[in-house]
Amino acid sequence: MCSHVPGTLPTSQRAQRHQRARRSGLVLVKNPHLDLMEEDVLYHLDLGTKTHNLPAMFGDIKFVCVGGSPNRMRAFAQFMQRELGLAAAGEDVADICAGSDRYAMYRAGPVLSISHGMGIPSISIMLHELIKLLHHAKCRDVTIIRIGTSGGLGIEAGSVVITDMAVDSSFQPRFEQVVLDDVVVRSTELDKDLAEELLACSRDIPDFPTLIGHTMCTYDFYEGQGRLDGALCSFSSEKKLEYLRRAYEAGVRNIEMESTAFAALCGLCGLKGESYLKPKCALGDLSACCTN
Amino acid sequence: MCSHVPGTLPTSQRAQRHQRARRSGLVLVKNPHLDLMEEDVLYHLDLGTKTHNLPAMFGDIKFVCVGGSPNRMRAFAQFMQRELGLAAAGEDVADICAGSDRYAMYRAGPVLSISHGMGIPSISIMLHELIKLLHHAKCRDVTIIRIGTSGGLGIEAGSVVITDMAVDSSFQPRFEQVVLDDVVVRSTELDKDLAEELLACSRDIPDFPTLIGHTMCTYDFYEGQGRLDGALCSFSSEKKLEYLRRAYEAGVRNIEMESTAFAALCGLCGLKGESYLKPKCALGDLSACCTN
Numbered sequence: 001m002c003s004h005v006p007g008t009l010p011t012s013q014r015a016q017r018h019q020r021a022r023r024s025g026l027v028l029v030k031n032p033h034l035d036l037m038e039e040d041v042l043y044h045l046d047l048g049t050k051t052h053n054l055p056a057m058f059g060d061i062k063f064v065c066v067g068g069s070p071n072r073m074r075a076f077a078q079f080m081q082r083e084l085g086l087a088a089a090g091e092d093v094a095d096i097c098a099g100s101d102r103y104a105m106y107r108a109g110p111v112l113s114i115s116h117g118m119g120i121p122s123i124s125i126m127l128h129e130l131i132k133l134l135h136h137a138k139c140r141d142v143t144i145i146r147i148g149t150s151g152g153l154g155i156e157a158g159s160v161v162i163t164d165m166a167v168d169s170s171f172q173p174r175f176e177q178v179v180l181d182d183v184v185v186r187s188t189e190l191d192k193d194l195a196e197e198l199l200a201c202s203r204d205i206p207d208f209p210t211l212i213g214h215t216m217c218t219y220d221f222y223e224g225q226g227r228l229d230g231a232l233c234s235f236s237s238e239k240k241l242e243y244l245r246r247a248y249e250a251g252v253r254n255i256e257m258e259s260t261a262f263a264a265l266c267g268l269c270g271l272k273g274e275s276y277l278k279p280k281c282a283l284g285d286l287s288a289c290c291t292n
Numbered sequence: 293m294c295s296h297v298p299g300t301l302p303t304s305q306r307a308q309r310h311q312r313a314r315r316s317g318l319v320l321v322k323n324p325h326l327d328l329m330e331e332d333v334l335y336h337l338d339l340g341t342k343t344h345n346l347p348a349m350f351g352d353i354k355f356v357c358v359g360g361s362p363n364r365m366r367a368f369a370q371f372m373q374r375e376l377g378l379a380a381a382g383e384d385v386a387d388i389c390a391g392s393d394r395y396a397m398y399r400a401g402p403v404l405s406i407s408h409g410m411g412i413p414s415i416s417i418m419l420h421e422l423i424k425l426l427h428h429a430k431c432r433d434v435t436i437i438r439i440g441t442s443g444g445l446g447i448e449a450g451s452v453v454i455t456d457m458a459v460d461s462s463f464q465p466r467f468e469q470v471v472l473d474d475v476v477v478r479s480t481e482l483d484k485d486l487a488e489e490l491l492a493c494s495r496d497i498p499d500f501p502t503l504i505g506h507t508m509c510t511y512d513f514y515e516g517q518g519r520l521d522g523a524l525c526s527f528s529s530e531k532k533l534e535y536l537r538r539a540y541e542a543g544v545r546n547i548e549m550e551s552t553a554f555a556a557l558c559g560l561c562g563l564k565g566e567s568y569l570k571p572k573c574a575l576g577d578l579s580a581c582c583t584n
Contacts, residue, residue: 030523031520069393118413118414119414119417121411121412124514129523132522132523135523169470170473178512179527180516180518180532180535181535184526220413220469220470221416223471224472226472228325230420231321231322231420231421231561232321232322232557232560237325239472240472243473257413265523269524
């Protein structure tokens with residue numbers, strides 16, 4: 001992927017190292033410049049390789065759960081602590097990134113719970129730094145799951161959608177990343193085995209409607225998702241429903257704002273990733289126009 | 293801009309109303325559906341037209357300052373309280389959006405201070421709801437200023453950049469907004485008089501280097517801004533500097549992640565807007581390749 005940077009390994013040797021790392025379950029970084037840096041400051045997480053002993057702090061992490069809201073991610077860490085029998089009910093968890101107010105990070109045993117804010121740019125910054133954190137900490141076989149809310153599309157109220165593929169606003173399974181001023185297209189496939197495993201877990205819980213489907217990712221909440229209540233709206237209710245109907249027919253079952261970047265970054269760095277989202281609202285009544 | 297929505301005013305009458313609103317200094321919303329709604333819930337701000345008396349709470353607001361970090365926007369509100377002689381030093385300010393952890397909002401007299409998170413999607417959600425808030429509150433002659441950090445380009449360390457125009461990663465003064473699955477191109481010009489006014493204010497302060505220039509807005513912090521320390525990096529240091537040199541020659545003096553959406557939304561809704569950013573780091577040593 002990278003051209004040869006002076007002072008680093010040539011591409012063929014790096015490719016071999018990546019293959020070994022992938023087989024070993026380590027998290028990959030694909031940046032030859034990192035080898036040349038004396039210190040790596042994970043600025044937005046308020047962590048760094050010289051200021052913190054990252055292998056000691058995070059080396060045993062096996063699961064990372066990420067979601068938009070800091071309060072919800074704290075509540076999730078508290079829930080995990082109770083589930084794992086690690087703390088008394090109501091005991092608080094410490095924010096590992098308390099020195100930064102960009103993201104919040106909590107841990108409960110082998111589980112990290114991190115907030116990522118809203119939208120692709122915000123989750124991307126966090127994921128770049130999280131991936132480097134897991135790499136520096138020499139974590140192995142890490143599973144990452146995005147949990148959160150979304151808008152549902154033609155599905156039963158209260159259902160949870162497990163994403164098999166993240167698609168863009170044209171329903172294509174791709175993430176267009178601008179690198180300097182070039183556009184690079186990246187794959188947005190998620191881990192199919194993990195999706196099936198999560199679905200099986202859901203089936204063990206009574207009254208927990210869960211399905212696997214495509215998740216559409218947009219850059220805008222109001223005009224991009226067909227909402228009629230933004231400060232700007234130039235389309236009719238009919239035009240909105242026609243768009244959502246086309247999305248449904250393309251396999252989309254929910255809409256949010258981070259999944260394509262999440263899928264692309266996890267895929268490139270060897271993280272087993274999945275997105276597990278509970279639609280909070282129905283984006284339109286598709287009962288009249290959906291075939292199933 | 294909008295096609296006729298049944299039950300609302302036809303386009304010609306809405307255009308006349310917009311012209312009157314613009315002359316009167318009111319904040320414009322360009323959404324005919326809002327007239328039909330019994331209640332407008334500003335979900336991410338935890339405010340609404342039925343739950344809050346917005347004209348009483350916000351009708352006298354004249355300035356809105358927005359920035360990424362909630363802590364900094366609280367500190368800014370405390371600073372404004374002291375500057376305006378409204379509170380004793382160290383007195384705390386209340387977060388008006390405390391019921392939501394998406395954004396934080398504080399007020400100091402006629403000044404609102406609001407955080408917007410990182411990136412275009414995050415600031416866009418906040419601006420849609422803020423614009424509707426100012427509209428419902430019947431605020432007049434509101435000036436909005438984005439304050440915050442950025443990466444500097446070939447400028448003296450510690451300088452502040454006032455944006456005359458926000459440009460995208462191809463150095464074009466445009467914001468491409470996806471509306472459903474169409475791409476709409478919007479202008480990103482900011483208020484030139486306000487820029488000159490802010491520059492004049494800066495000159496009254498000793499040792500406060502300030503300049504007017506273009507601000508480039510990217511969707512990505514690492515690969516999009518030429519950083520060599522992300523989890524992924526596929527370009528050389530030379531390629532990065534060549535890109536930043538081209539940006540400098542196109543008039544770019546700093547780089548951040550919100551300005552094009554900020555300029556486009558403020559411009560469309562009749563808000564006098566400006567961006568006033570202090571570069572926190574130099575994105576590359578351009579001394580060897582910049583002509584001035």
